[in-house]
Amino acid sequence: MDKIRIVGGNRLEGVIPISGAKNAALPLIIASLLTDERLTLENMPRLRDVSLLTRILTNHGVDYSLNGKRPGEDHLAGQTIHLTAREIVDTRAPYELVSQMRASFWVIGPLLARCHEAKVSLPGGCAIGTRPVDLFISGLQALGAQIDIEAGYAVAKAPGGLVGARYVFPKVSVGATHTLMMAATLAKGETVLENAAREPEVVDLADCLIAMGANIEGAGTSTIRIEGVDRLHGATHRVVPDRIETGTYAMAVAMTGGDVTLTGTSPDLLSNALDVLAATGTTVEAGPDGIRIARGSQPLRPVDVVTEPFPGFPTDLQAQFMALMTRASGVSRITETIFENRFMHVAELSRLGARIAIDGRTAEVTGVDRLIGAPVMATDLRASVSLVIGGLAAEGETIVSRVYHLDRGFERLEEKLTRCGAIVERISGEGMR
Template sequence: MDRIRIRGGNELNGIIPISGAKNATLPLMIASLLTDDTLTLENVPHLADVEQLTRILGNHGVDFSVTGKRLRQESGFGRTIHFTARNIVDTTAPYDLVSKMRASFWVIGPLLARMHEAKVSLPGGCAIGTRPVDIFIDGLRALGADIDIEAGYVVAKAKGGLVGNRYRLPKVSVGATHVLMMAATLAKGETILENAAREPEIVDLATCLTAMGAKISGAGTSTIRIDGVRSLSGARHRVLPDRIETGTYAMAVAMTGGDVTLTGTSVDLLPTAVETLARAGAVVTPVEDGIRVYRNGGGISPVDVVTDPYPGFPTDLQAQFMALMTRASGTASITETIFENRFMHVQELARLGARIQLAGQVARIEGVPRLKGAPVMATDLRASVSLVIAGLVAEGDTEVSRVYHLDRGFERLEEKLGRCGAEIERISS
């Protein structure tokens, strides 16, 4: 099992290219099930989740090509992948595939919309909370689907096709918004989704679906309207930059000091995180084709944050910000409102010398003058990169194990950090 070794103490200076967003790429890939034409996606990152979802889509009959090569043969950052679902050969998404990645459950929407049936295993994924699929099921039922749970599978049918309806999500859910928006594109009549997620990835999917012929308005607001059409065509779409990767590297620079330009991204993608970083002592300014990040000359100031759906502070940056606050000159608090088990990185940060107290969904972080390297273990995707950020300033060596979590969501992390002066290497077992 691979590990990453970091020797702390180096500032970061240079340029880091920001990859296409994982959280946009996955629903965009799934959208290929909605049409028998080819959907071409540009700026697709090299990630384990992308390869896993490609296998899952292949199980349904989706063909793919990467400029004539298979996935693992492509070099460089970002790829162009062509997905063609000309013939759906299977409407079942089996447990052995879906259990490895939660987002693969989302195939249920396009399969129902196009094939009028789907049998999808209940999902797996990171152990950061229960994240139930009841909103997905209730929303699809509102669109006319007949759904039962049988032996760990969601069995859905829509004889004659889905029918547009008004549906209010009981809580904001990015995944459910993705699925219901995709399903509604081929439903008969108008669908109105209320209390919808507003994330940039929702807007990106809507933009792609519109290019495919869908009629969607209101994406990026809490009310999305979809007028169903008879069929969708192929399209070419460029995946938006990864705002979580952007925020992660910005926090790494704030932690270590130095001066880094993050290219191919924008401050507009994460306004609350940028404002929070400024309060912590980082300078984040837009430049041509990206963002410049450096410290303001002082130390790291403590900042209290509460995670919230977009445009609030992202839960996917909570662990990284906690790592930053371990070196703050004072005490900060982080309140996690999205996932109930997303503090598993606390004990691993404590192994590096962090002082963190937990009380329910609130973590209080008392900044310390130094961290010391130690062996630590990643527990989920975002927690794993928080350990890397802490390791960048810890005295001595930090070894992060179970880095397959990192490979799910960060494209060539050690290469990008290494180019900017970090002493970091991957150790293969």
């Protein structure tokens, strides 16, 4: 099993290109099920989750191909994927596939919309919480689907096709918003989704669906209106930049001190998180090439944050910000409101010398003068990269194990950091590449 070795203490200086968003890429891939024509997705990140979901869709009959290298192309640039679901040959998504990736449950919406039936395994639990699928099921039922839970599967049917309806999400859910929006594109009549997720990835999916011929208004607000159409056609769409990767590298620069420009991204995607970062005393400047992040020798100021749905502070940056606050001059409080069990990184950051106390959903972080490198273990995707951020500032060597979590969401992380002066290397385990 691979590990990542970090020798801390180096400032980060240079340029880091930001990849396409993983959280946008996954629903975009699934959207290919809605049409029998080719969907071309540009700026796709080279991630384990992307390749896994693409392979999962072949079970339904989706053909895919990747563009090869082009002259002068930076290998850190996004790739282009072509997907064609000319004929859906199987509307069943078995447990052995869905259990590998929760997002694959989202196929239930497009399969119901296009084929009027689907049998999709329930995904089960998650390391950062239960993340139930009740919102998906109740939303699709509002659109006329008949759904029964049988032996761990959601068995869904809509014999006459889905029918537009008004559905109010009991709580904000990005995944359920993705799924119902896709399903509603081929439903008869108008669908109104209220209390919908407002994330940039929802807007990106809507933009792609519109390019495919869907009628969608209001994406990016809490009310989305979709007028169903008879069919969707092929399209070409460029994936939005990854705001979580943007915020992660911004915090890494702030942690180590230095001066880095994050290219291919936009501050509009995470203005709240960048405002929080600026409040720590870090320089945040938008420019024509991206976002400049800089911090000199001045100490980090402690800042309190509460995770919230977009446009609030993202839960997916909570662990990274906690790592940053371990070096602040004072006490900060970080409250997690989105997922339970999302403080599992605390014990590992403490191995580096961090002082963190947990009280329910709030972590009180008392900044320390220094962190000391140590062996640590990743517990989930975002927690794993918080340990990398801690290791970049720690004295000596930090070894992060279970880095397959990192590979799910960060493209060539060690190479991007090394380009800017960090000492980061991957150590391949026995039997690995």
